[in-house]
Amino acid sequence: MAQTGGWLLWTLALHLYTLQGDALSVTMRESSLEVIRGDAVNLPCSFFTSSPINQLNVIWTVAPFSSPENPIQVIVYDHGQVMEDPSLIGRVGFTGIPWSADIVLNDTQESDAGVYRCMVNNPPETTDLGIGELALSVLTPPSLPVCQWDGDVAEGGIVTLSCSVEEGIPTPEILWDKLNPEEIPLPVNMDGDMSGSVEIVNSSSQTSGLYRCSASNPLGTEHCYVNLSIYSTPDTSSGILQGVLLTLAMSLVLLALLLLITWLHRTGQDGRWRDRKKDEYNEIPYTPSLMKRSFV
Numbered sequence: 001m002a003q004t005g006g007w008l009l010w011t012l013a014l015h016l017y018t019l020q021g022d023a024l025s026v027t028m029r030e031s032s033l034e035v036i037r038g039d040a041v042n043l044p045c046s047f048f049t050s051s052p053i054n055q056l057n058v059i060w061t062v063a064p065f066s067s068p069e070n071p072i073q074v075i076v077y078d079h080g081q082v083m084e085d086p087s088l089i090g091r092v093g094f095t096g097i098p099w100s101a102d103i104v105l106n107d108t109q110e111s112d113a114g115v116y117r118c119m120v121n122n123p124p125e126t127t128d129l130g131i132g133e134l135a136l137s138v139l140t141p142p143s144l145p146v147c148q149w150d151g152d153v154a155e156g157g158i159v160t161l162s163c164s165v166e167e168g169i170p171t172p173e174i175l176w177d178k179l180n181p182e183e184i185p186l187p188v189n190m191d192g193d194m195s196g197s198v199e200i201v202n203s204s205s206q207t208s209g210l211y212r213c214s215a216s217n218p219l220g221t222e223h224c225y226v227n228l229s230i231y232s233t234p235d236t237s238s239g240i241l242q243g244v245l246l247t248l249a250m251s252l253v254l255l256a257l258l259l260l261i262t263w264l265h266r267t268g269q270d271g272r273w274r275d276r277k278k279d280e281y282n283e284i285p286y287t288p289s290l291m292k293r294s295f296v
Contacts, residue, residue: 141219141222
C-alpha cells in the first residue's frame, strides 16, 4: 500500500512538471536601453517553448513616450511571414527568428523612444501571451541655442539676456558667463526645461562686454553669444548749467559791445562839437563899410 501511494505521488509530480514545461515563457534580457540618435540598437526578447514552432507568432509594439495611449505595431512574425510597420520599413528587422524574437532598430530617431513590448504565442501551448517590456531612450546632443537680449541698454537700466535650445536628451543644462575682461559665471533663472535667462540691473559701462550661453548634456555642448554695449546718458543738470553760463557770457559780451559802441558814438559827437566852436572863434568877419571908414 505504501508503495502504491509513493508511486501515485511520483506520477502527480511528473504530471505537474510536464504542465509547467508546456507553458510558454518570455524573457527580456534588458529592462531599459539607451541609444544615440542615428545609431542602431538591438532589442532583446528570448522565449522558451516545448512545442513545435510552425505556428509561432511574435508581435512587437511600442507606446511612444510622446503619446503612450496610442501604441504602434512595429513588426510581426506570423507563420513564417514578416510584416513591418510602413513607417519603419528598412529600419527594423528580426535578428534570430524563429529561435529568438530579438529585433534590431537602425538609424534611430527621437520618435522611436518609448516602451516596447514583445508578445509571443505558440499554439497549442497556453493561450496567455508571453509578454516582455523594455523602455528605449533615444539620446540627442543639444541643438545650437538662440541668444537674445531685451531691456534698456542705457546706464542704470535693466537688461535681460535669454537663451533657448530646441533639442537635447537628456535635457541640456543652461549656463551663462561673462567672458571679458575675465570669465565670470552668472546666476541663471530657468524659464522652463529648455531656456534660461540672466537679469542685469543697474547696468553700467562695466556691464558692457561679451556674454556666452552654453547648452550642455553628456553628448556635447553648444554656445551662442551676445555682445552687450551700455551707453552713458548725458547729465541733464550739468547741461542746463552749461547752457545758462553760456547765455550769461554771451549777454555780457553783447552788453560790453553795446556800451563800447555808445561810448564811441558820444565821444565822436563831443569832438565834432568842440572843433566847430573852435572854428567859429578863429574866424574874422569881413565888413567892407568899416574898412572904408578908416581910410577917409
